[in-house]
Each structure stands twice: as C-alpha cells, then as structure tokens.
Amino acid sequence: MPLPDILCEVMQNKLVHRHFASPMLRQVGFQVARVKGVNLAQGLCIMPVPQCVIEAARGAIADGKNLYAAAQGVEELRTAIAGRLASFNRMKASSEQVLITPGSTGAFEVICEAFLRPGDEVVSFIPFYPYHRNTLARRGVTVRYVQLHRPDWSFSRDELLAACSARTKFVLITNPHNPTGKVFSEDELQFIGQVCTERDLFCVTDEVYEYMTYDGRKHISLAALPNMAEHTITMSSYSKTFAITGWRIGYLVSPPAVADTLKTIADQMFVCPPTPLQHGVAAGVRELGPQYYSDLLESYEKKRALLSNALLESGFPHHPPDGAYYIVAHTSERFPGISSEEVVQRMIDECGVGAVPASDFLGPQVLGDPEASTFMRFSCAVPDEMLADAASRLRSW
Numbered sequence: 001m002p003l004p005d006i007l008c009e010v011m012q013n014k015l016v017h018r019h020f021a022s023p024m025l026r027q028v029g030f031q032v033a034r035v036k037g038v039n040l041a042q043g044l045c046i047m048p049v050p051q052c053v054i055e056a057a058r059g060a061i062a063d064g065k066n067l068y069a070a071a072q073g074v075e076e077l078r079t080a081i082a083g084r085l086a087s088f089n090r091m092k093a094s095s096e097q098v099l100i101t102p103g104s105t106g107a108f109e110v111i112c113e114a115f116l117r118p119g120d121e122v123v124s125f126i127p128f129y130p131y132h133r134n135t136l137a138r139r140g141v142t143v144r145y146v147q148l149h150r151p152d153w154s155f156s157r158d159e160l161l162a163a164c165s166a167r168t169k170f171v172l173i174t175n176p177h178n179p180t181g182k183v184f185s186e187d188e189l190q191f192i193g194q195v196c197t198e199r200d201l202f203c204v205t206d207e208v209y210e211y212m213t214y215d216g217r218k219h220i221s222l223a224a225l226p227n228m229a230e231h232t233i234t235m236s237s238y239s240k241t242f243a244i245t246g247w248r249i250g251y252l253v254s255p256p257a258v259a260d261t262l263k264t265i266a267d268q269m270f271v272c273p274p275t276p277l278q279h280g281v282a283a284g285v286r287e288l289g290p291q292y293y294s295d296l297l298e299s300y301e302k303k304r305a306l307l308s309n310a311l312l313e314s315g316f317p318h319h320p321p322d323g324a325y326y327i328v329a330h331t332s333e334r335f336p337g338i339s340s341e342e343v344v345q346r347m348i349d350e351c352g353v354g355a356v357p358a359s360d361f362l363g364p365q366v367l368g369d370p371e372a373s374t375f376m377r378f379s380c381a382v383p384d385e386m387l388a389d390a391a392s393r394l395r396s397w
C-alpha cells in the first residue's frame with residue numbers, strides 16, 4: 001500500500017530539516033544516554049508537580065469524572081482561568097472566551113485550521129519555536145520571518161512592516177520567547193498591536209512561559225493593551241507552570257466573534273482534552289496563591305544563574321534570558337568557523353552535555369548575520385542536581 005506523501009518524505013529524511021523539528025532532539029537524546037551524560041536539549045520540564053493538582057486529578061478519576069467533557073472544556077477550569085486572566089494577565093475575558101485544548105500545541109492547531117489555507121502567509125520571528133514553523137509548513141503556509149538580532153534579540157520595525165502583505169492572515173509571537181528568552185517590551189508589543197489593528201490582522205500570541213520573567217520584569221499580555229482584545233488570540237497552557245507537559249492541558253482565549261468557530265473546530269479535531277486532568281489543573285489554578293508563582297520564579301532564577309555562570313566560564317557568551325527557561329549560548333568565540341551541530345557533537349563526546357544546535361530554530365533560512373546561526377540552546381528546567389552535574393562537566397571541558 002503506498003504511503004501518504006508526507007510520510008514518504010519523512011521516511012526519506014527529506015522533511016527532517018524542512019518540516020519536522022527533531023530528529024536532532026532524538027539524536028542528541030540517544031547520544032547523551034550512550035555516554036551517560038546530562039541532556040539539557042529538550043524542554044521537558046522535569047520539575048515538581050503541585051500536590052493539589054495531583055490530588056484533584058486522582059480524586060476526579062476516583063469520582064467518575066472520566067467521560068467526554070464539554071467541547072469548550074470543563075467549566076470549573078474555564079472559570080478559574082478567566083479569574084487568572086483578570087488578576088495576572090489584566091485581560092478582560094469571560095469564561096466563554098476560554099477554550100481548553102490539548103496543550104497550547106492543540107490551541108495552535110485549532111487556530112491554524114480556522115484561519116489558514118495553502119498559499120496564505122503568516123508573519124513571525126526567527127529564531128522560531130520549531131513546532132510553530134512545522135505546523136505552518138504542513139499546512140502549505142508561507143512564513144515571512146522577522147529576524148531577532150543579537151545580543152538583546154531586538155527586531156527592525158521596518159522589517160516587520162515589510163513582512164506583512166495582503167496575504168498575511170496573522171502575526172505570530174511567542175512571549176516570553178523560545179529559544180531566545182526574549183520578553184517583548186510594552187513598546188514593542190504596542191508597535192506589533194498597531195500593525196495588526198491598522199491592517200486588520202489578528203495577532204496570535206503564545207504565552208506558555210508567562211510566569212517565567214526574570215529580574216523584576218512583568219509579563220505583558222498583548223490582549224491586555226488598549227484596543228487589542230479584539231485582534232488577539234492568546235494561547236497558553238499549564239504544561240510549564242505546573243510541570244505537567246505530559247497531561248496536555250492548554251487553552252486559548254479569543255474574541256467573542258470567533259470563539260464559537262474555534263470551539264466547533266476543537267470539538268471536531270480532539271473532542272476534548274482529558275476530563276479528569278482538567279479537574280486537576282482547575283484545582284491548581286484556583287488554589288495556588290502568589291507564593292507558588294514566586295517560588296517557581298525563584299527556583300528558575302537560581303537555575304538560570306547556575307547554568308549561565310558555567311557557560312560563561314567555559315567560553316560560551318550569552319545574553320542572560322529575560323524569560324522562559326532556556327539559555328541560548330554562542331559558540332563562535334570558543335569554536336570559530338565550526339557549525340553549532342559540530343559543537344554540540346563535541347560537547348556530548350567530550351563532556352557528556354546535550355543541547356539543541358541553532359539549526360533546529362532556523363531551518364534552511366539564510367540570516368543576514370552568519371553569526372546568528374552559531375548558538376546552542378540549553379534547558380534549565382531540570383532538577384538542581386542534574387543542572388549542577390551539567391555545570392561541572394561544562395566547567396571542566
């Protein structure tokens with residue numbers, strides 16, 4: 001029986017770099033395991049899950065909350081999220097505007113299904129989060145990239161304006177940004193918002209790292225800025241916030257004009273995310289107070305400092321991330337003229353630490369600045385002992 005085209009291309013390795021991120025991640029995983037090293041490549045988020053979340057999910061299963069949920073999600077969870085949107089994100093959105101999805105990945109699938117057809121265009125930033133790029137590529141959409149520039153990952157406003165065309169369906173941002181750790185400033189968000197309102201475009205914003213912003217920075221949700229609620233679809237999830245990346249509980253928040261359409265599409269695509277796990281997350285959103293979120297931040301700030309110092313000492317300069325839980329370290333000072341793939345390979349072989357090379361976040365894009373493609377990304381979302389092990393291996397490399 002013939003394989004569907006897309007599968008053939010995967011099997012022949014053609015799509016490996018073009019569409020699907022991560023044979024690279026898998027390869028790094030295997031190789032680090034082979035040398036019994038420390039893998040800081042994938043952002044798995046190996047962190048403690050809040051006890052109340054675990055207990056509530058267990059309780060929900062035992063109480064028989066095991067059937068399909070309503071297509072838009074369990075009401076307690078939507079109401080709890082609407083509360084957080086008001087108190088933390090400063091967004092005015094009712095629980096009817098909240099749609100629970102299988103992770104923010106599921107939210108993005110729903111949005112793409114609703115808005116995009118082959119030949120459409122999306123404007124986004126590069127380096128990119130590979131799942132976004134791959135999802136858009138699978139749908140035959142052209143992405144117009146705006147480059148984030150080292151050292152502080154700023155962008156040219158003219159480049160953003162030039163990237164928008166009559167075919168643009170939305171502008172996509174990730175804030176805080178993966179991989180760079182950029183936290184978009186209010187001024188930058190206002191500019192992006194102005195571009196979207198003037199051209200009557202949606203902005204789709206991925207805010208899964210919203211609780212991880214460092215050095216006193218505040219997370220600003222685009223939808224909370226004046227006039228932006230009608231032009232913004234916000235995606236987020238509890239994967240990172242509660243360290244439950246395997247539960248697949250995320251959400252999107254959309255203007256009332258499109259909320260029903262998105263709900264219908266989500267119903268057709270997934271029916272619903274796991275019902276008892278939605279109850280578990282609802283308990284966490286309701287019950288965990290400011291202390292939980294400040295402890296989370298403090299723990300990530302310590303991890304960031306530990307890894308950042310080790311990388312600096314071993315010759316990999318970087319702009320400390322303003323948000324999210326990754327560090328993008330530059331390789332060309334210590335290894336001039338060597339690709340980031342080779343540097344990662346040497347790092348695994350010689351000191352047993354795994355990271356993701358730049359190519360996973362750039363694809364075949366040609367950047368104006370060749371220096372922009374000599375970096376590797378490390379995840380800090382691992383237990384302290386694991387990070388300390390990686391830090392000491394890097395220092396002695």
Ligand SMILES: Cc1ncc(COP(=O)(O)O)c(C=O)c1O
Binds near residue numbers: 208
């Ligand atoms: C920017 C970004 N968005 C979305 C996700 C996936 O989130 P979820 O588990 O909610 O699908 C990740 C995970 O690494 C991410 O980095």
